[in-house]
Amino acid sequence: MAKKKPAEEVVDTEEYNVDKIVGNAIEDRTLHYKVKWVGYSEEYDSSEAEWRITADKKVIDFALTVIVPETYVDTIPTVLSQLESYANDNEIIQTVIDPLSILALTTVQCGSVMFVDNDSIGSKLFFLEYLRDCKQEYLLHSAFLPSxxxxxxxxxxxxxxxxxxxxxxxxxxxxxxxxxxxxxxxxxxxxxxxxxxxxxxxxxxxxxxxxxxxxxxxxxxxxxxxxxxxxxxxxxxxxxxxxxxxxxxxxxxxxxxxxxxxxxxxxxxxxxxxxxxxxxxxxxxxxxxxxxxxxxxxxxxxxxxxxxxxxxxxxxxxxxxxxxxxxxxxxxxxxxxxxxxxxxxxxxxxxxxxxxxxxxxxxxxxxxxxxxxxxxxxxxxxxxxxxxxxxxxYKGFRKEVNRYFQKNKHPDGKVIHLFEKNIDFVRCLCSMGARCRNVLYIDRSLKAGNPKAEKKHKLEDIDPQFQFRGMTVVDDPxxxxxxxxxxxx
Ligand SMILES: [Zn+2]
The missing domain is CATH 2.170.270.10 (SET domain)
Incomplete structure (x- = not known):
């Protein structure tokens, strides 16, 4: 009986295996979730990096167990005003920043993609800063159910x-x-x-x-x-x-x-x-x-x-x-x-x-x-x-992602290859089966493969050849x- 499931199996349908998420922890600036598996007793619970879990509804259920829905809306302004001081505060990150980020991510292309960052905490804090600075913080108000x-x-x-x-x-x-x-x-x-x-x-x-x-x-x-x-x-x-x-x-x-x-x-x-x-x-x-x-x-x-x-x-x-x-x-x-x-x-x-x-x-x-x-x-x-x-x-990044994988062999799958190389990427959750490209974007930072680099340092050092002009969505320019x-x- 395997204790750990291969990442590709960790998805959100009944026949698969996340029963519920029972806790979170921080290891190397990445969040990990403690997973209880369907059909297995608690002794088989395991700690999984967040990128391995695509069971978004289970993750939301977990977020709702961490916060107090009736009062948390009132705490949002204080939390957002102090984001810059939370980078090393693991307790706040586990109990406040993580659940807020879970709620916020549904707003990025309706939760159809997952941003995998080795410094996932730095990256979440950046996103919450944006929600604050661009007056989008109302997006975080969803955990409380009005009558x-x-x-x-x-x-x-x-x-x-x-x-x-x-x-x-x-x-x-x-x-x-x-x-x-x-x-x-x-x-x-x-x-x-x-x-x-x-x-x-x-x-x-x-x-x-x-x-x-x-x-x-x-x-x-x-x-x-x-x-x-x-x-x-x-x-x-x-x-x-x-x-x-x-x-x-x-x-x-x-x-x-x-x-x-x-x-x-x-x-x-x-x-x-x-x-x-x-x-x-x-x-x-x-x-x-x-x-x-x-x-x-x-x-x-x-x-x-x-x-x-x-x-x-x-x-x-x-x-x-x-x-x-x-x-x-x-x-x-x-x-x-x-x-x-x-x-x-x-x-x-x-x-x-x-x-x-x-x-x-x-x-x-x-x-x-x-x-x-x-x-x-x-x-x-x-x-x-x-x-x-x-x-x-993401079609604007398609060629470049293909080129990367033509050069780099990936016996365990694209997603695992990139994670093991400590490279940040965008993973697709579009549920199009064989038609899904799985990896939509690979970090263009010159520090991309440096496991110690914080998100802000990676962003400061983006390949000058890469000039982001907005997402390419037009068919025929x-x-x-x-x-x-x-x-x-
Ligand atoms: Zn896809």
């Missing part, structure tokens, strides 16, 4: 305000927000309305945000002490010439009041005819789906973010690491810019990665100097694939498409 009444009442208001906001952007597809009938363990607060973008904006527009585009956050408390609503002043403005009076966005000639990006008005109103659904999934947070059956080659939604020079993406990678960079920046091919979705983001941030995705992205004429990045269906979206919208975010009445022409 059904609170959810119903707040969600009605949230949906109404979302609809109101969508009026201002008539070409945006309708998005319905759906909560499962029974929430057993976690409730994820929906994206803050004041941080949602519905079309890309330049840095210049972003800098004028007080005046025009971005609604100030409400002071009202919503789900789990988050403030997801819009400020009242944005809903009750009555003056015709106030750009915040959303009703007037209906009129093309009033659009100039909004003062956003110039856009090609004639093609603007009828581009996206499908409706979308934002749905909660345990361990994955919010996930975007098609709201009904969709044919192939149908444009679904345009990606939005703040348009910045790609050097900002590269700097962010060097400063806080792959978790933030890979989930926030999208390359705009043919320009020197990328979409930055750290602080302000759109619904496409809720599209998971897949090695065999149902959707892809095309460049579409926008009427200004930056083409639109439009997500479209590559295959039919039906009940058979659960109306799933997925993208391959040379073709500029147009859309008319919900179809490419």
């Amino acid at each position: 059904d009444e609170v959810i119903d009442q707040d969600l009605k208001r949230y949906s109404a305000e979302l609809r109101y906001r969508l009026f201002a952007f008539p070409e945006h597809p309708p998005v319905r927000i759906l909560i499962p009938e029974e929430i057993e363990k976690l409730f994820y607060p929906p994206p803050l309305l004041s941080q949602l973008l519905f079309e890309p904006v330049t840095v210049e527009i972003y800098d004028r945000k007080e005046k025009h585009l971005f609604a100030p956050q409400s002071t009202d408390i919503g789900f789990n002490k988050t403030r997801p609503f819009l400020h009242k002043s944005y809903l009750n403005v009555k003056k015709y010439d106030d750009p915040r009076y959303f009703k007037h966005f209906f009129f093309n000639n009033a659009r100039r009041l909004y003062n956003g990006m110039p856009r090609d008005v004639s093609s603007r109103d009828c581009r996206f005819l499908c409706s979308l659904l934002l749905e909660q999934e345990l361990g994955r947070g919010w996930v975007l789906r098609a709201g009904h059956d969709v044919e192939e080659e149908i444009p679904l939604i345009m990606m939005a973010g703040v348009i910045r020079p790609w050097q900002d993406a590269n700097r962010s990678l060097a400063r806080v690491g792959e978790r933030v960079a890979f989930s926030s920046f999208i390359e705009i091919p043919g320009t020197d810019h990328c979409l930055d979705r750290r602080e302000f983001h759109d619904f496409t941030k809720y599209i998971p990665h897949s090695c065999y995705p149902t959707c892809a992205v095309r460049l579409v004429r926008s009427g200004n100097e930056y083409p639109d990045l439009v997500v479209y269906s590559k295959v039919k979206l039906t009940e058979l694939n659960n109306h799933t919208i997925s993208l391959d975010y 040379k073709t500029l498409w147009e859309i008319n009445y919900g179809r490419f022409v």
Whole structure:
């Protein structure tokens, strides 16, 4: 009877073997979990490095046993304000930082990838710093389950305000927000309305945000002490010439009041005819789906973010690491810019990665100097694939990963090879079986193989040949498409 299971077997289905996780420990700046195996008594419990365990629901169950759901939301501000002092405090890391990181990771491509860092603690602290600095800490508020009444009442208001906001952007597809009938363990607060973008904006527009585009956050408390609503002043403005009076966005000639990006008005109103659904999934947070059956080659939604020079993406990678960079920046091919979705983001941030995705992205004429990045269906979206919208975010690294494994033999599998070489990497959890590439990215630090190097030192020493311009998601960077009445022409 084998005591330790091979890593490839440690996955989250009944026929496999994690019964539950009963503890955590730190060894060499990596978290380890004590695992109780299905069908084995406690004497066979073993300590496994976190990268060996892909049983995300079991890991969440464990996180919920470590924290006190009723009070922990109140402790989040204090914890986040002192992150820099926790690097060597094992007790705080085991009891506070680890569970917070477990909840936060569902937000990176909906938990469909795993970041394997030898200095996993340094890397988790960086990610929490980002959530704090980019005002995303509401993502950590999910462990406390509000009552059904609170959810119903707040969600009605949230949906109404979302609809109101969508009026201002008539070409945006309708998005319905759906909560499962029974929430057993976690409730994820929906994206803050004041941080949602519905079309890309330049840095210049972003800098004028007080005046025009971005609604100030409400002071009202919503789900789990988050403030997801819009400020009242944005809903009750009555003056015709106030750009915040959303009703007037209906009129093309009033659009100039909004003062956003110039856009090609004639093609603007009828581009996206499908409706979308934002749905909660345990361990994955919010996930975007098609709201009904969709044919192939149908444009679904345009990606939005703040348009910045790609050097900002590269700097962010060097400063806080792959978790933030890979989930926030999208390359705009043919320009020197990328979409930055750290602080302000759109619904496409809720599209998971897949090695065999149902959707892809095309460049579409926008009427200004930056083409639109439009997500479209590559295959039919039906009940058979659960109306799933997925993208391959990592194809830009594909050749380089293949090249690495052509040179380096890996008798025990790619994942184990990299871990034994102490190289950081991104592991795929897309569940596409033989189609899954398993390893999506290999650390480009010149210190990549140095087991003693801390994450921050690795990031300071990234191969100068590697210039991160945002994730490559566009199929064909040379073709500029147009859309008319919900179809490419
Ligand atoms: Zn995969």
